[in-house]
Amino acid sequence: MVTVKINGIEVTVEDNTLILDAARQAGIDIPTFCYQADLMGVGSCRMCIVEIEGQKKLQPSCVTPVLHGMAINTETQAVQEARAGVLEFFLANHALDCPVCDKAGECELQDMVYRHGPHKGRHAEPKFKFHEKDYILSPVIVKNSNRCVNCMKCVRVCREVVGANVLGALGRGDHQEATSFARGPLDCDHCGNCIEVCPVGCFMRLPYRYKARPWDLKGADSVCSYCATGCRIVLEERDGVAVRSRAQLGVGINNETLCARGRFGFDYMTSPERITTPLIRKSGGLVPASWEEAFGFIKDAAASIPPDSIGAQPRGLRNEETYTFQKLMREALGSPNIDSSARWAHGAVEAFISAMAMDRGGVSVLDCVKTDTVFVIGAYVSEENPVTDYLIRRYSASRNMNVIVASPRAMKLDSSANLVVRHMPASEGALLEAVLAAMSGQEPDPKALGQAGISADEAKKIAAKLKGSESVGIMAGTDFLRYPSGIGALAKISAALEGLGKKVLRLPLLDRCNQRGAWEMGVHPALGPGYSRRETAGAGTDSMLDAARAGSLKMLYLAGTDLLAMNGDRGIAGEALAKLKLLVVQDMFLTETAKLAHVVLPGAALGEKDGTVTNQEGRVQAVKRLTRPPGKAMADLDIMTMLGSAIATGFPSKIKSASVFDEIRRETGIYETVDLAFNNKKNKGNGHDNKEALVRAAAARLEAKPDFKAAAPAGPDSYPFALVTGNHFFHSGTVSLRSETLAGLAREPVVEIGEEDAGKLGLSGGERVRVRGKNHEATMLLRVRKGTKKGVAFIPENFEGAHANMFFKRGEGIQRVLIERS
Amino acid sequence: MIITSYAIGATRSYIYIRGEFDFGAKRLEEAIKEAHAKGYLGKNILGSGFEHEMYVHRGYGAYICGEETALLESIEGYRAQPRKKPPFPALAGLYGKPTVINNVETLSCIPAIIEKGAEWFKKLGPEKSPGxxxxxxxxxxxxxxxxxxxxxxxxxxxxxxxxxxxxxxxxxxxxxxxxxxxxxxxxxxxxxxxxxxxxxxxxxxxxxxxxxxxxxNSTCMVKMAYIINRFFSHESCGKCTPCRDGTPWLTKVLRRLEHGEGRPGDVELLESLCTNIFGRTFCPLGDGAVMALRGALKHFRQEFQYHVDHKMCPVS
The missing domain is CATH 3.10.20.600 (Ubiquitin-like (UB roll))
Known part of the structure; x- marks a missing residue:
């Protein structure tokens, strides 16, 4: 610790603290442009220069660490003149076109000049102009270099945080321009983090362009509704229309970063395809109806049905809704058949929860990336959880740590990993068994190695890195739920590491918002709220579909789930839904499933209701309502209670969200101490890890038997590719397809293979190819990725017309497919 | 360089030479080849077990590459812009490794010192900076x-x-x-x-x-200052604000003066801009531009003023 005097105020700070941070701790604000917490300091803008007593020159406070006994002055005349001087230089070539600039009103340059700047211009020379008109860099980024202040935050965030590394500077001196290569169109993540960090109107959102002035906007704190990373966002509306989503510095684990989905994907809220009125099936077609008619229809149809209904849900629903939903099903209707996922077997979910110790309380991702070794397996983190990928990249660059990535497909995070292992799909278990053997000093089983498609050396390297660490962060993802045969080994490896006295932090990587919340609310056939085991288990999704096919299940209530598109076997799902006597679908859009429904109830988007959601870490965060649902659409909680009171006696017709959460606190136990208040506060200390928002451990441990048999691969042996699925980079489920911006980034189905395979087939990226499997064949665009395992093909689950589940059949293992030029 | 590398245990060294100096670069390449042939470079130098490789790196002629950290960036393949210090190159230099950087002129003294001794060398020139x-x-x-x-x-x-x-x-x-x-x-x-x-x-x-x-005495000091300043604004790397935006501003004012378009207050403006640049830049390039202009203003201020008042040059 060192003690310094800043403007006469004594502060004691950690060694090597920057003067800027020390001043902020003392409550003194120093203006900056190029400084950004979490990016490496450059000290180039010279805005933050301060006077250090005894030193002749003014020093940049953002790169100068404090020394014991230093006396620093931040407000002397020399400092103030220097600031004004720097601002005058910024303005010398600045376009000064504030009246037509999107940033005007929230521009850091405007604010600085107002506070510190010269209020009279002296630059009476011709200005240098980079270009006359703004130019478009990507479908979401538009650029005006004439406004640039050369802080290079865009370039740095792209390189250091996002890892896309597509921005750089052209030219030199005052002709220096931060932009893409030769100002060409960007082929990148389109995440827009360059826009968010830009202090001026240089990088701008294209979809938001000329839509609003900052002072016209009303904002609401929210959480991104796509993956389960749980990024905090501020949604902003003008005249009742959501026009912008942005992240805030110092708020949430994502800080100022977001991915393309989080920053641009909110516009599904304003899609013209939203359902605005309840629909009832009459003479074969769905026709608009009033809420009373819809509830009446359901009441009449359900009257003769014994309590055998189900609900499959998690998409976009809050904790309050999922909790109320299971209460409605179990208590009011008396049906135990309730499941949260259309995609995964509930037994796998249970085993995964147990193996990842989710019942032992929440684990902060920020603690997880501060371990000695981060081991990512069974997750395509760079594309499914981009912000988690940013965190791993950023921390691994500034710390001495291992990052191990095990995945069949190459991903962006590979470049930040010091060990990358490419294994065959659905062989996570075999890989972990081999690692376990290597850890105990045995030679890995050749059969396991063969199945995983890895060498003994690779298994030994992973084992050595794990054994050589004092703490290990295991990040395991949804592939374990798709191929549950690996869960047993996943549980074993954590136990083995703990047995060696290591600190093991387990972070599940999930791909849907509030997935974890749904499980914790008890939307699971065998588990009640707070991971409590139910005495008698109900039917899971697959059993319910089987029962429906057999005619013993007559009603299904689906809230927010596109079961047909997402279930592991589309054939079975389609057959089952067609046989139902009553199918109630509650959704924002007329999905493929909704088109088969007898009654469609228009629900609301996450930004249209208050409540809480739980992310993959077990962090509970509040969301606030920004706009009203369109037309007659209602918040899902209201629909559930109204439906409940219509068909069951004693169910309240209206409950307040806050009172449901109080009940959740009481009933789950694990939510009892969760602190929601902090989450909406911007914290200046940049300590964005609020552990009070994490759920705590359940009273009793969840015991699950993780013995799942892997099914044999299906399809002719002559088909060379093993087909895997997951989410497309720009999509999550099917909702994102209704976002105009995200659909604009990727509208068509794609199949992705490795570079080597593509070369062998004589195919190149962008070509139209035919993918032929045993059960289905379809034409799609080819995407080629360098470094993907040989013999692996990937089809995202998102696109209509080529859903990956068309290729799969329940009971069959990995599908083999053939790819040929169409 | 090989001897220095042996002393500090470095296995790689670079000679950085401007791209324009083609002849010099070729000659250095030849010399390195010869050294390899004679066993002065390579895996096992003169049987000592010491390994050393030397490379000639040809820059593209940016003035800023004379700044040692910008030179390191240039060798690493990045834009030649100075790095923040600390860490100094002696701790973390090229590719993050401890690096010794010396001017060729310094190194070229060494053979003579070895041959003739330190005493001889010390006798050349003044006591404090001999040689x-x-x-x-x-x-x-x-x-x-x-x-x-x-x-x-x-x-x-x-x-x-x-x-x-x-x-x-x-x-x-x-x-x-x-x-x-x-x-x-x-x-x-x-x-x-x-x-x-x-x-x-x-x-x-x-x-x-x-x-x-x-x-x-036929030289116009305004023109001289203008040409020097134009050089600095052209060579400014663009990293820090005062140099990037300050030196071109100075150039624009000086160009007007030289072209007979001076305005009252220009001399004071130049002085004020110098104050805003000097000591506030990231590296000494901006300081250099200011020192040159300040030197001219100190001795020939009336010549600058003449350009403002009469819109013409008193000399040429």
Whole structure:
């Protein structure tokens, strides 16, 4: 610790603290442009220069660490003149076109000049102009270099945080321009983090362009509704229309970063395809109806049905809704058949929860990336959880740590990993068994190695890195739920590491918002709220579909789930839904499933209701309502209670969200101490890890038997590719397809293979190819990725017309497919 | 360099040379080849077990690459822009490894010192900065060129002795720049200043690169300042604000003065801009630009003012 005097105020700070941070701790604000917490300091803008007593020159406070006994002055005349001087230089070539600039009103340059700047211009020379008109860099980024202040935050965030590394500077001196290569169109993540960090109107959102002035906007704190990373966002509306989503510095684990989905994907809220009125099936077609008619229809149809209904849900629903939903099903209707996922077997979910110790309380991702070794397996983190990928990249660059990535497909995070292992799909278990053997000093089983498609050396390297660490962060993802045969080994490896006295932090990587919340609310056939085991288990999704096919299940209530598109076997799902006597679908859009429904109830988007959601870490965060649902659409909680009171006696017709959460606190136990208040506060200390928002451990441990048999691969042996699925980079489920911006980034189905395979087939990226499997064949665009395992093909689950589940059949293992030029 | 590397245990060294110097680069490549052939470079140098490789890196001629950290960036393949210090290159330099950086002129002294001894070397020049110095004389002298002389040779000796005096007998000395364009110029009254580090510093100038520019009385100081400043604004790397946006501003004002478009207050504006740049830049390039202009303003302010008042040059 060192003690310094800043403007006469004594502060004691950690060694090597920057003067800027020390001043902020003392409550003194120093203006900056190029400084950004979490990016490496450059000290180039010279805005933050301060006077250090005894030193002749003014020093940049953002790169100068404090020394014991230093006396620093931040407000002397020399400092103030220097600031004004720097601002005058910024303005010398600045376009000064504030009246037509999107940033005007929230521009850091405007604010600085107002506070510190010269209020009279002296630059009476011709200005240098980079270009006359703004130019478009990507479908979401538009650029005006004439406004640039050369802080290079865009370039740095792209390189250091996002890892896309597509921005750089052209030219030199005052002709220096931060932009893409030769100002060409960007082929990148389109995440827009360059826009968010830009202090001026240089990088701008294209979809938001000329839509609003900052002072016209009303904002609401929210959480991104796509993956389960749980990024905090501020949604902003003008005249009742959501026009912008942005992240805030110092708020949430994502800080100022977001991915393309989080920053641009909110516009599904304003899609013209939203359902605005309840629909009832009459003479074969769905026709608009009033809420009373819809509830009446359901009441009449359900009257003769014994309590055998189900609900499959998690998409976009809050904790309050999922909790109320299971209460409605179990208590009011008396049906135990309730499941949260259309995609995964509930037994796998249970085993995964147990193996990842989710019942032992929440684990902060920020603690997880501060371990000695981060081991990512069974997750395509760079594309499914981009912000988690940013965190791993950023921390691994500034710390001495291992990052191990095990995945069949190459991903962006590979470049930040010091060990990358490419294994065959659905062989996570075999890989972990081999690692376990290597850890105990045995030679890995050749059969396991063969199945995983890895060498003994690779298994030994992973084992050595794990054994050589004092703490290990295991990040395991949804592939374990798709191929549950690996869960047993996943549980074993954590136990083995703990047995060696290591600190093991387990972070599940999930791909849907509030997935974890749904499980914790008890939307699971065998588990009640707070991971409590139910005495008698109900039917899971697959059993319910089987029962429906057999005619013993007559009603299904689906809230927010596109079961047909997402279930592991589309054939079975389609057959089952067609046989139902009553199918109630509650959704924002007329999905493929909704088109088969007898009654469609228009629900609301996450930004249209208050409540809480739980992310993959077990962090509970509040969301606030920004706009009203369109037309007659209602918040899902209201629909559930109204439906409940219509068909069951004693169910309240209206409950307040806050009172449901109080009940959740009481009933789950694990939510009892969760602190929601902090989450909406911007914290200046940049300590964005609020552990009070994490759920705590359940009273009793969840015991699950993780013995799942892997099914044999299906399809002719002559088909060379093993087909895997997951989410497309720009999509999550099917909702994102209704976002105009995200659909604009990727509208068509794609199949992705490795570079080597593509070369062998004589195919190149962008070509139209035919993918032929045993059960289905379809034409799609080819995407080629360098470094993907040989013999692996990937089809995202998102696109209509080529859903990956068309290729799969329940009971069959990995599908083999053939790819040929169409 | 091989001996230095052996002393500090470095296995790689680089010679950075400007892209324009084709002949020099080729000659160095040849020399490295010869050294390899003789076993002075490579895996096992002269049977000592010491391994060393030497590379010639050809830059593209940016002035900023003379700044040692910008030079390191350039070798690594990045834009040549200075790095923040600390860490200094001796701790984390090229590719993050501890790095010793020396000028060729420094290294070229070593063989002579080894051959003739330190005592001999110390006797050359003044006590505090002994040794030879290469003076590169250009401008209005009879015999411009490179002169290797003992450190501390006076300007009078250099100009009137070694260089054969002023180019035209009728045009006497007006000013001279003792050490490259960033060194403030001196006037004939300082002609007897020894050209070494301390003596020039005492006169408010510096030895710098030892490039001496001699100007006779036909030289317009505004034009001179304009050309020097144009160079600096062209060579500014763009990293920090005062240099990136300040030096082109100075250039624009100086260009107007030179072209007879001066406005009242321009001289004061130049001085004020100098204040805003000097000492606030990331590296000394911006300081250099200011020092040169301040030198000209200090001695020839009335000439600048004449350009403002009369929209023409009093000299040419």
């Amino acid at each position: 030879p110095k290469i003076y590169c004389v250009s401008g209005h002298v009879k015999k411009p060129g490179l002169y290797e002389l003992p450190m501390g040779t006076t300007a009078r000796e250099l100009i009137y002795g070694h260089c054969g005096g002023m180019l035209h007998e009728t045009r006497p000395l007006k000013a001279f720049i003792p050490g490259g364009v960033s060194a403030p110029m001196l006037t004939p009254q300082d002609i007897d200043t020894p050209l070494d580090f301390d003596s020039l510093a005492a006169k408010g100038s510096m030895l710098g690169s030892g490039a001496v520019i001699v100007m006779d």
